[in-house]
Amino acid sequence: MCGIAGEISWTGPADVEAVARITAALAPRGPDGSGVHAAGAIALGHRRLKIIDLSERGAQPMVDPGLGLTAVFNGCIYNYRELRTELEGHGYRFFSDSDTEVLLKAFHRWGAGCVERFLGMFAFAVAERDTGVLTLGRDRLGIKPLYLAEAPGRLRFASTLPALLAGGGVDTSIDPVALHHYMSFHAIVPAPRTILAGVRKLPPATVRTVKPDGSSTEHVYWRPVHTRRAEHAGMDARDWADAVLESLRVAVRRRMVADVPVGVLLSGGLDSSLVVALLAGEGQTGLKTFSVGFHAAGGESGDEFVYSDLVAEHFATDHRQILVDPARMLPAVDAAIAAMAEPMVSHDCVAFHLLSEEVARDVTVVQSGQGADEVLAGYSWYPPLAGVPRDRAVDAYLAGFADRPHGDMSSVLQRDWLLDHDPSRAFVAAHFAEPGADDTLDAALRIDSTIMLVDDPVKRVDNMTMAWGLEARVPFLDHEFVELAAACPPEHKLASGGKGVLKAAARGVVPDGVIDRPKGYFPVPAIRHLAGPFLDRVRDAVTDPVAVRRGLVRPDWVAAMLADPNTTRTNLGSNALWQVALLEMWLQERGI
Numbered sequence: 001m002c003g004i005a006g007e008i009s010w011t012g013p014a015d016v017e018a019v020a021r022i023t024a025a026l027a028p029r030g031p032d033g034s035g036v037h038a039a040g041a042i043a044l045g046h047r048r049l050k051i052i053d054l055s056e057r058g059a060q061p062m063v064d065p066g067l068g069l070t071a072v073f074n075g076c077i078y079n080y081r082e083l084r085t086e087l088e089g090h091g092y093r094f095f096s097d098s099d100t101e102v103l104l105k106a107f108h109r110w111g112a113g114c115v116e117r118f119l120g121m122f123a124f125a126v127a128e129r130d131t132g133v134l135t136l137g138r139d140r141l142g143i144k145p146l147y148l149a150e151a152p153g154r155l156r157f158a159s160t161l162p163a164l165l166a167g168g169g170v171d172t173s174i175d176p177v178a179l180h181h182y183m184s185f186h187a188i189v190p191a192p193r194t195i196l197a198g199v200r201k202l203p204p205a206t207v208r209t210v211k212p213d214g215s216s217t218e219h220v221y222w223r224p225v226h227t228r229r230a231e232h233a234g235m236d237a238r239d240w241a242d243a244v245l246e247s248l249r250v251a252v253r254r255r256m257v258a259d260v261p262v263g264v265l266l267s268g269g270l271d272s273s274l275v276v277a278l279l280a281g282e283g284q285t286g287l288k289t290f291s292v293g294f295h296a297a298g299g300e301s302g303d304e305f306v307y308s309d310l311v312a313e314h315f316a317t318d319h320r321q322i323l324v325d326p327a328r329m330l331p332a333v334d335a336a337i338a339a340m341a342e343p344m345v346s347h348d349c350v351a352f353h354l355l356s357e358e359v360a361r362d363v364t365v366v367q368s369g370q371g372a373d374e375v376l377a378g379y380s381w382y383p384p385l386a387g388v389p390r391d392r393a394v395d396a397y398l399a400g401f402a403d404r405p406h407g408d409m410s411s412v413l414q415r416d417w418l419l420d421h422d423p424s425r426a427f428v429a430a431h432f433a434e435p436g437a438d439d440t441l442d443a444a445l446r447i448d449s450t451i452m453l454v455d456d457p458v459k460r461v462d463n464m465t466m467a468w469g470l471e472a473r474v475p476f477l478d479h480e481f482v483e484l485a486a487a488c489p490p491e492h493k494l495a496s497g498g499k500g501v502l503k504a505a506a507r508g509v510v511p512d513g514v515i516d517r518p519k520g521y522f523p524v525p526a527i528r529h530l531a532g533p534f535l536d537r538v539r540d541a542v543t544d545p546v547a548v549r550r551g552l553v554r555p556d557w558v559a560a561m562l563a564d565p566n567t568t569r570t571n572l573g574s575n576a577l578w579q580v581a582l583l584e585m586w587l588q589e590r591g592i
Helices: 016-025 080-090 100-117 163-166 176-184 237-253 270-281 306-312 326-339 348-359 371-376 388-401 406-411 421-432 440-452 452-466 480-486 488-497 500-506 532-543 546-548 555-563 576-589
Strands: 004-009 032-038 040-050 063-066 068-076 118-126 134-138 148-153 154-158 206-210 216-220 262-265 290-294 316-321 364-369 471-473
Touching: 004 016, 004 068, 004 118, 004 163, 016 032, 016 154, 016 163, 032 206, 032 421, 040 068, 040 118, 068 080, 068 100, 080 118, 100 118, 100 134, 100 406, 100 421, 118 452, 148 163, 154 163, 154 406, 154 471, 163 306, 163 348, 237 270, 237 480, 237 488, 237 500, 237 555, 262 270, 262 348, 270 371, 290 306, 290 348, 306 316, 306 364, 306 371, 306 488, 316 364, 316 480, 326 348, 326 532, 326 576, 348 452, 371 440, 388 421, 421 440, 440 452, 440 488, 488 500, 532 546, 532 555, 546 576, 555 576
Parallel strands: 262 290, 262 364, 290 316, 364 471
Antiparallel strands: 004 040, 004 154, 032 040, 063 068, 068 118, 118 134, 134 206, 148 154, 206 216
């Protein structure tokens, strides 16, 4: 829920007008209210989406004069009621029923370490009146975003990158290392970088403390350990399936916390179907579920309604099947790009954008199955990593995951953007070298669940849902569930073609037809197979004079791709021309 913004200055009063512009740019994330609070060197802004405590007592920025604290908060602390009871036992008194006020009191009681007590998704800023210190925090899995723009004399932050641009004074030049990551990791630019040199993002599970003189420190407060643990000794495959099911049941139950109805984005795959089943098991009746589909193109089906209908009928949900009119598709491409905090190449973005537009008419909160594949080894590149020696782990991972090797960059990028080193391989190697992962598959699941997941499917769902004032909750990224999955032996996750332990857990809970179906993806055929007006839109972007002057991509490569737009694909099957065009369209949308 919500969008947050702010500035801390160490050369004078904060620029309140700039913070107000940044806050206004976040309006789609918070259509229910807005506010700006300034006190000397710190100004905070907020756009509100009402989900918990719908009264004005829950409005933000939230000021507690008695504690000398002011906060802006995005997300939800699912255990806020339990924490409130604990804090009341310490003598704290509350003026609202919001989780934001629980954050304020928890920060006063436990300092920045309060994040370790939170179960939820969040990005926040807390300003201390008496010390002038600003504390920024982000949840363990990076479900809620936080972008930073530092310039001489000040630091600004916001829930989206484009909002920071509205404040002005941002270096919008392309970061060459980030470009390399973008071209290697299907548009993923891992934190702290973004594609723009002047904008960074706070990494997940990180607290940053900024002092009045501009000095700052960062603390990483959580990392899942992908090793076997003594407390799980003797557990067999059935025991693991039972443990996974119970942990997911708890995660789903936690995400029912809201003062508004909660629905489900139902793709028809195992992950979202199991979420529906567990909500039904919690006594949810009349549960609203939503599925989206598209007309076929290029010989590829555009929907999986047969499976979502099966689940909806089995659990008697209030189901809405949304078949997108082809006439809506091209405008939706530009609308989805406008909603992207960073360029994201997945065609799923358009699907989620269109789905969210429809869903937001009926509910304000939905649960989603995002994250299960990265946590429980559901993708095709995981089985080949089993048993690979650690000295070959990085090469094996990149062979399955990377879009193209470093040596192929020269065939796509112009000379000025080529690097004499391979920063993407170095990034993966550094993460694989960290302690806490027993073997190659463990290391791959760790980097995917804590790094790659954050800046692809998680960001995609957040951006596209929040564009319509819709909050998405992801039970598969409950941090306790992720910790359990990390400890699960790889052979249980790889069983049954991937996610074996989840399939075993789901048996008898969801229809067998959903468990045993071939793995599907969120198809948007009109973008996977570029033709007609979609190809025209791509051609306009990559041949625009702005793109030509920018000079990222070789003209001969562009010409070859436009002549044959659907043959050349990245390692994981994405359209290579779309990858480059998407970046240009995103930059041009922002006037860069």
